[in-house]
Amino acid sequence: MRVHIDTTRCTGHGMCEAAAEDVFEVGPDGITHLLIDPDPSQRREVEAAVAECPTRALSVEP
Amino acid sequence: MVTPGLVQADPELERGLLELLLTDHGAAGPYEGYRWLQSRAPRLRTGAGLVVLSGYRDCEAALRDRALGKADESLGFALAAVPEELRRRAMRRFRRTMLFRNPPDHGRLRRLVSQVFTPRHVEELRASVVLRVEELLDGWVGRESVDAISELALPLPVGVIGDLLGVPESDRAMAAPWVRELVAPLEPGADATAVAAAAAAEDQLADYFTALLADKRARPGEDLLSRLAHARGADVLDDDETVGTAILLFAAGFETTTNLVGNGLSALLAAPAQRARLAAETDPAKLGLAVEELLRFDAPVQTNGRTALADTRIGDLEIHAGQVVLMLLGAGNRDPAVFSDPDRLDLTRREGPPLSFGGGLHFCLGAPLARLEAAEVFPRLLTRFPELAPAGDANWRRGLSFRGLATLPLHPGPVRTQNRKDSRYLS
Numbered sequence: 073m074r075v076h077i078d079t080t081r082c083t084g085h086g087m088c089e090a091a092a093e094d095v096f097e098v099g100p101d102g103i104t105h106l107l108i109d110p111d112p113s114q115r116r117e118v119e120a121a122v123a124e125c126p127t128r129a130l131s132v133e134p
Numbered sequence: 135m136v137t138p139g140l141v142q143a144d145p146e147l148e149r150g151l152l153e154l155l156l157t158d159h160g161a162a163g164p165y166e167g168y169r170w171l172q173s174r175a176p177r178l179r180t181g182a183g184l185v186v187l188s189g190y191r192d193c194e195a196a197l198r199d200r201a202l203g204k205a206d207e208s209l210g211f212a213l214a215a216v217p218e219e220l221r222r223r224a225m226r227r228f229r230r231t232m233l234f235r236n237p238p239d240h241g242r243l244r245r246l247v248s249q250v251f252t253p254r255h256v257e258e259l260r261a262s263v264v265l266r267v268e269e270l271l272d273g274w275v276g277r278e279s280v281d282a283i284s285e286l287a288l289p290l291p292v293g294v295i296g297d298l299l300g301v302p303e304s305d306r307a308m309a310a311p312w313v314r315e316l317v318a319p320l321e322p323g324a325d326a327t328a329v330a331a332a333a334a335a336e337d338q339l340a341d342y343f344t345a346l347l348a349d350k351r352a353r354p355g356e357d358l359l360s361r362l363a364h365a366r367g368a369d370v371l372d373d374d375e376t377v378g379t380a381i382l383l384f385a386a387g388f389e390t391t392t393n394l395v396g397n398g399l400s401a402l403l404a405a406p407a408q409r410a411r412l413a414a415e416t417d418p419a420k421l422g423l424a425v426e427e428l429l430r431f432d433a434p435v436q437t438n439g440r441t442a443l444a445d446t447r448i449g450d451l452e453i454h455a456g457q458v459v460l461m462l463l464g465a466g467n468r469d470p471a472v473f474s475d476p477d478r479l480d481l482t483r484r485e486g487p488p489l490s491f492g493g494g495l496h497f498c499l500g501a502p503l504a505r506l507e508a509a510e511v512f513p514r515l516l517t518r519f520p521e522l523a524p525a526g527d528a529n530w531r532r533g534l535s536f537r538g539l540a541t542l543p544l545h546p547g548p549v550r551t552q553n554r555k556d557s558r559y560l561s
Contacts, residue, residue: 084248102245
């Protein structure tokens, strides 16, 4: 599972952090970063984060 | 051709809309008016071209639509005659904050401060929020009557945001009335007097924060204003943006949360079974749901506006570039198509997020902090004072966009001595 963060769109709302706290973290630069390469078992949380992103900055490949 | 579901320029509807936007709604709130509008014209285009949305799904779609952005819509609802020059002057700096900007400026301004308000960082504030709640409630012990607004709902969030920003404790009370005047033009009924007062209040707030930011730049601390002062030094934002952002964070940090606490408490006092449920609740997930329901039931912010930056559609409704869209978030929160028995407070409801924090790019930056403050204050208050009861009539503020109480007199009653089971943070 590959997660892509469009750093030009991300404004660090942190909704992804709320949905998948083990995967995303908003850094001091105000944009989110991947903490880990998510495991297939985390797919549901990651997909929730992608769906909830207010700026549509996240995408996930199968 | 008439768009289905869209009712254009009907004199009776326009009169009803004006009444809804301009009347003082008091304890009952604007909810009957919303229902009337929602059932007759969930998508209303007025003769002047303003699009008014009152359905949940339409509001949600509009909030997330990137073609609907920010322009002069915040000054465009003004239904009273206000001179153009005065409108431009009001909120001159405030309107250069992220609240009223589009990409890429919106992102540039928001990223500067976003990390501080993420759920992870806000969690670190929990212990200090709990301490503030307990201190304020200590002041209620043994009292015949208290005002829940000035003795809890206001000082709690002002204290929390004041600490976060680094606003000295002694200055906070002074700045609070300026904030009320500053945001008054966001009310649809704002007249020339209110807009002039807002311009003056912004100047006062700007003078105050300019001096404070200079101080932070000379002697930086760990607080948010020091971070802003540093960013100004690095030319990430200009003077007006810096001062405007400081004002915005301070203002947004309490005007809304005060009303979440006040409106929520008022709703709970009127619903004894729900109140008893919340007082006994210790499961954080269920507490979270309860807070969402209180946000839905009587939202602190009832309206939000956008301007079409390009032609777009909301469902089958065509919106053309330049048109202003007013979203009645409080109406969407009571939409029977989404919420069953929407006028009933049900703290276990799981029917979708309320619109109360807005959505899309401008989704409330402080939402995690507001949720945390609410989740700590309600159960602590209700457990500590099990016989809490109204002490006379509550006094509601005027206006629709910001719905809240001026005063909420209460009899605290005797204190429950036994500790809550989850007194994790209190030894």
